[in-house]
Amino acid sequence: xxxxxxxxxxxxxxxxxxxxxxxxxxxxxxxxxxxxxxxxxxxxxxxxxxxxxxxxxxxxxxxxxxxxxxxxxxxxxxxxxxxxxxxxxxxxxxxxxxxxxxxxxxxxxxxxxxxxxxxxxxxxxxxxxxxxxxxxxxxxxxxxxxxxxxxxxxxxxxxxxxxxxxxxxxxxxxxxxxxxxxxxxxxxxxxxxxxxxxxxxxxxxxxxxxxxxxxxxxxxxxxxxxxxxxxxxxxxxxxxxxxxx
Amino acid sequence: xxxxxxxxxxxxxxxxxxxxxxxxxxxxxxxxxxxxxxxxxxxxxxxxxxxxxxxxxxxxxxxxxxxxxxxxxxxxxxxxxxxxxxxxxxxxxxxxxxxxxxxxxxxxxxxxxxxxxxxxxxxxxxxxxxxxxxxxxxxxxxxxxxxxxxxxxxxxxxxxxxxxxxxxxxxxxxxxxxxxxxxxxxxxxxxxxxxxxxxxxxxxxxxxxxxxxxxxxxxxxxxxxxxxxxxxxxxxxxxxxxxxxxxxxxxxxxxxxxxxxxxxxxxxxxxxxxxxxxxxxxxxxxxxxxxxxxxxxxx
Numbered sequence: 001x002x003x004x005x006x007x008x009x010x011x012x013x014x015x016x017x018x019x020x021x022x023x024x025x026x027x028x029x030x031x032x033x034x035x036x037x038x039x040x041x042x043x044x045x046x047x048x049x050x051x052x053x054x055x056x057x058x059x060x061x062x063x064x065x066x067x068x069x070x071x072x073x074x075x076x077x078x079x080x081x082x083x084x085x086x087x088x089x090x091x092x093x094x095x096x097x098x099x100x101x102x103x104x105x106x107x108x109x110x111x112x113x114x115x116x117x118x119x120x121x122x123x124x125x126x127x128x129x130x131x132x133x134x135x136x137x138x139x140x141x142x143x144x145x146x147x148x149x150x151x152x153x154x155x156x157x158x159x160x161x162x163x164x165x166x167x168x169x170x171x172x173x174x175x176x177x178x179x180x181x182x183x184x185x186x187x188x189x190x191x192x193x194x195x196x197x198x199x200x201x202x203x204x205x206x207x208x209x210x211x212x213x214x215x216x217x218x219x220x221x222x223x224x225x226x227x228x229x230x231x232x233x234x235x236x237x238x239x240x241x242x243x244x245x
Numbered sequence: 246x247x248x249x250x251x252x253x254x255x256x257x258x259x260x261x262x263x264x265x266x267x268x269x270x271x272x273x274x275x276x277x278x279x280x281x282x283x284x285x286x287x288x289x290x291x292x293x294x295x296x297x298x299x300x301x302x303x304x305x306x307x308x309x310x311x312x313x314x315x316x317x318x319x320x321x322x323x324x325x326x327x328x329x330x331x332x333x334x335x336x337x338x339x340x341x342x343x344x345x346x347x348x349x350x351x352x353x354x355x356x357x358x359x360x361x362x363x364x365x366x367x368x369x370x371x372x373x374x375x376x377x378x379x380x381x382x383x384x385x386x387x388x389x390x391x392x393x394x395x396x397x398x399x400x401x402x403x404x405x406x407x408x409x410x411x412x413x414x415x416x417x418x419x420x421x422x423x424x425x426x427x428x429x430x431x432x433x434x435x436x437x438x439x440x441x442x443x444x445x446x447x448x449x450x451x452x453x454x455x456x457x458x459x460x461x462x463x464x465x466x467x468x469x470x471x472x473x474x475x476x477x478x479x480x481x482x483x484x485x486x487x488x489x490x491x492x493x494x495x496x497x498x499x500x501x502x503x504x505x506x507x508x509x510x511x512x513x514x515x516x517x518x519x520x521x522x523x524x525x526x527x528x529x530x531x532x533x534x535x536x537x538x539x540x541x542x543x544x
């Protein structure tokens with residue numbers, strides 16, 4: 001884990017509030033489901049922002065982020081050649097090496113991006129991956145899943161494309177060996193409940209307000225069946241059976 | 246160019262100390278840089294018994310700062326004495342155990358255990374709510390603080406730093422009371438009691454409603470408090486509050502501080518400990534300061 005200065009290669013607006021940031025990267029190897037603490041400011045904002053890795057290659061990282069507050073809005077100003085600071089890779093990521101067979105990745109909204117890197121790693125490890133991607137209205141990132149997934153199911157709550165409703169309506173957990181999910185808590189709770197019912201292992205990627213991002217400040221700790229855990233360091237990925245859901 | 250300082254008889258190779266609660270026990274930041282470079286490290290705040298800390302959000306950004314309500318999640322004094330101390334000792338700098346309590350008995354028992362251990366100094370956190378007085382912190386009224394410090398002093402043979410809360414009714418009176426009760430040094434300030442409301446949820450951000458404000462926003466007030474206390478007490482004072490840069494460090498030293506703590510800045514710049522130290526050497530050189538003691542208390 002390192003604190004690095006990187007250069008912006010591209011910062012593209014995809015929708016009203018979704019952007020994809022590409023930066024040069026010469027740090028430690030990154031695992032699917034890990035995140036970085038980012039900042040494109042000095043002290044104008046106090047804290048760095050935890051954003052999951054969307055894609056990676058040997059020399060670059062991609063982050064897909066939604067503008068939800070001051071930090072992410074400031075990030076939209078980044079242009080090619082600008083500097084950005086990265087702290088990471090943070091967190092435990094999905095345990096991809098131990099996941100084989102048929103896998104479903106179930107994502108909601110801006111929880112979808114980390115599942116893309118995850119789908120790639122799983123597919124390269126020989127797993128068969130189906131993606132279930134749920135959106136409110138506008139779609140994004142769907143194409144990025146195509147190289148790695150056997151099937152892609154898309155749903156929108158209010159939009160025009162795909163199935164009209166919740167992505168969990170489309171999921172049959174019993175068809176899979178493992179289900180990986182990331183998105184709004186209410187969605188992940190539903191996925192976890194469905195998997196528990198079907199007796200299928202489920203991993204959830206949580207988020208929380210963070211300060212240090214590296215496990216020092218205990219600002220992001222949550223209560224689990226195995227005691228207090230730091231979302232930034234012991235997570236963000238947890239077995240759904242470990243959570244108090 | 247000499248950055249070494251002494252606080253209550255304890256030598257520090259430089260005046261930079263990592264503030265309690267912001268640095269764990271040093272392990273995590275040590276992955277990013279050699280934290281041995283710091284003059285000292287304050288442990289996460291310990292309590293006699295282990296604590297899980299607060300539910301709900303624990304941190305929240307504010308303009309030029311942040312708020313926290315972590316709730317003293319810690320492994321308890323015994324676990325720290327068994328394993329935490331050895332871990333921190335590896336860094337070779339001044340090992341300061343920070344301890345709080347929710348009752349007089351907890352303070353006394355905890356302080357006795359730590360006094361018998363291999364820590365270098367005990368930093369007493371009196372900003373904890375007293376369960377017996379409806380949750381009012383021990384560090385609000387000078388006479389209550391005086392009693393805690395006296396009782397801890399009786400059982401603590403290690404150099405004793407009392408960490409003052411800026412929410413005290415009168416910080417100078419509080420400082421004098423703690424000095425009188427036997428503090429070997431004072432550290433100030435802890436966080437300011439503050440509040441944030443989550444507009445979308447239409448509720449306070451924190452389950453405990455109020456939380457502690459820290460960071461650059463508090464620096465001018467913290468500096469004023471350090472200055473006013475230094476004018477009146479004899480014991481050394483460690484300055485805390487929104488220190489982000491070498492310039493900030495010198496301001497606190499000029500106001501009278503013997504050493505300083507860096508807290509919130511670690512979250513903004515994970516390498517702050519090392520970078521502020523490097524900048525401090527360069528700044529002193531530029532300013533023609535051969536020994537940091539030259540400028541202590543000149544304001």
